[in-house]
Amino acid sequence: MHFLKRKFFVNSLIVNNQNLLKCTQNRLYNSSPKEKPSESFSKSNENSEKSLNVAVIGMPNAGKSTFINNLISHRVCPTSRKVHTTRNISKAIHTFQDNQLILFDTPGLVTKQEVKKHHLENSFQSSPKTSMKQADIIAVIHDVSNRWTRNELNPSVIESLEAHSKIPSFLVLNKIDCLKSKRVLLELVRILTNDTHKQGKKLPKGDHASEESEVENIPKKVVGWSYFSAIFMASAITGDGLHGVMSFLLKQSKPKTWDYSATDFTDERPEDLIVASVRARLLDFLPQEIPYLLKSEIEYFAEENGTIYTSVLVTCPTSRIENLMCGVDNGKLRQITERVTSDLIETFKKPISLTISTIASKKKSNT
Numbered sequence: 001m002h003f004l005k006r007k008f009f010v011n012s013l014i015v016n017n018q019n020l021l022k023c024t025q026n027r028l029y030n031s032s033p034k035e036k037p038s039e040s041f042s043k044s045n046e047n048s049e050k051s052l053n054v055a056v057i058g059m060p061n062a063g064k065s066t067f068i069n070n071l072i073s074h075r076v077c078p079t080s081r082k083v084h085t086t087r088n089i090s091k092a093i094h095t096f097q098d099n100q101l102i103l104f105d106t107p108g109l110v111t112k113q114e115v116k117k118h119h120l121e122n123s124f125q126s127s128p129k130t131s132m133k134q135a136d137i138i139a140v141i142h143d144v145s146n147r148w149t150r151n152e153l154n155p156s157v158i159e160s161l162e163a164h165s166k167i168p169s170f171l172v173l174n175k176i177d178c179l180k181s182k183r184v185l186l187e188l189v190r191i192l193t194n195d196t197h198k199q200g201k202k203l204p205k206g207d208h209a210s211e212e213s214e215v216e217n218i219p220k221k222v223v224g225w226s227y228f229s230a231i232f233m234a235s236a237i238t239g240d241g242l243h244g245v246m247s248f249l250l251k252q253s254k255p256k257t258w259d260y261s262a263t264d265f266t267d268e269r270p271e272d273l274i275v276a277s278v279r280a281r282l283l284d285f286l287p288q289e290i291p292y293l294l295k296s297e298i299e300y301f302a303e304e305n306g307t308i309y310t311s312v313l314v315t316c317p318t319s320r321i322e323n324l325m326c327g328v329d330n331g332k333l334r335q336i337t338e339r340v341t342s343d344l345i346e347t348f349k350k351p352i353s354l355t356i357s358t359i360a361s362k363k364k365s366n367t
C-alpha cells in the first residue's frame, strides 16, 4: 500500500464510532416501492392517485438537474458548472395532493466515440434510453445561452426522440436569463420545431413551412423535431417559466397507483446522493480536468436523533493534487465541506455532520 497520511475536515459535530454503529440501520430514505409512512394515506386515496413519469434529457450541461430541482423546489439532483455531473439515472419524486411526478434525471447525451474518448461509464449511454423507455412524457432541455449550438437540436437529441417517437415530448428552451433580447427565442421555436410551432403555439397542419420545402423537393438538414406537444421558455436558475411547466405536467398526469410513498423524494440511497454531491462540488471548486481524476467514496453514514453523520473519502492521484484540493491550511477543503454540507441540508432537510478526508494514492506527483 502506498497511501500517505490523510487530511480531513469535519464540519461541525464529531461523533464516536459506537453511536455511528448503533444507527447505521436507521436508513433515511427508502427507495423501495411505497410502504410505511403514507401507506394508509395512499390506500384511502388509491382511486384518485395520479402519476407521471418524465424523462429529462438533453446535452451535457444544458441545465437538466437544475431544471428538476427548481421545478419541484427541492435540491434532489447534484449540479455543477462543469459537464458530466450526472453520471447515472436517478429519480426525483414530487408528490403534490393526488399527483406524483417522477422526474428521471439523466447524464447528458453522448456518442459512443465520446464515451470512449473521455472514458465515461456505460451508464452515459444506457441511462437516457432506460429513462425514455419508462417515460410517459419526455422533456428535452435545450441550452439557448450558447450561440454556437442553440440553432439546432443536437443529432443525439433527434435520434433519441426518433427512437421513442410514440412517447409525447416537450421542449424547454433553458437559460433564457442569458439572452439580452428575447426576440431570438421566437426564431428558435420556429427552427427547433421545423416550423410546426410559432410563438410557442402549435400551427394547424397546412401552415407548416417544412411541407412547402417538400414540394420544392430540396433536401434540408433536419435541425428540429416536428412533434413537440408544447414549448416552454424558461430559466431553471431563476425559476422563470417553470410554473407553466409544472401546470402542464400536472395536467398530463394519469390515474395510476403511486410507485412511491408521499414522503419519498428520491430512489437513490442517501450514501450515493452524498457521494454525488461531493463529486459535484469538487467539479466546481477544482480547475479544468482535475476533479475528474478524483475518486469519492462513502466511509460511513448514520443517523442519530434526526442528524445525519457521514464521512466521504476522496482519493487523489498524487499528493500534488491532494494539496491543491486541500489548499493552504486546509482552507479549500473547509470551503468545499461547508458548501456540500449546506447542499445536503437542502436535500435531506436535516442537520448534517460531514467529514471529507483526502488521501493520495501516489507519494510523489508525476510532474
Ligand SMILES: Nc1nc2c(ncn2[C@@H]2O[C@H](COP(=O)(O)OP(=O)(O)OP(=O)(O)O)[C@@H](O)[C@H]2O)c(=O)[nH]1
Residues within 6 Å of the ligand: 058, 059, 060, 061, 062, 063, 064, 065, 066, 067, 078, 079, 080, 081, 082, 083, 084, 085, 086, 087, 106, 107, 108, 174, 175, 176, 177, 178, 234, 235, 236, 237, 238
Ligand atoms: N444562467 C443560467 N444558468 C443555468 C440555468 N440552468 C442551469 N444553469 C447552470 O448550468 C450549469 C449546468 O447545470 P446542471 O443542472 O448541472 O446541468 P446538467 O444538464 O444537469 O449537466 P450534466 O449533468 O453535466 O449533463 C450550472 O452551472 C447551472 O447553474 C439557467 O436557466 N440559467
Ligand SMILES: [Mg+2]
Residues within 6 Å of the ligand: 064, 065, 066, 078, 079, 085, 086, 105, 106, 107
Ligand atoms: Mg445533471
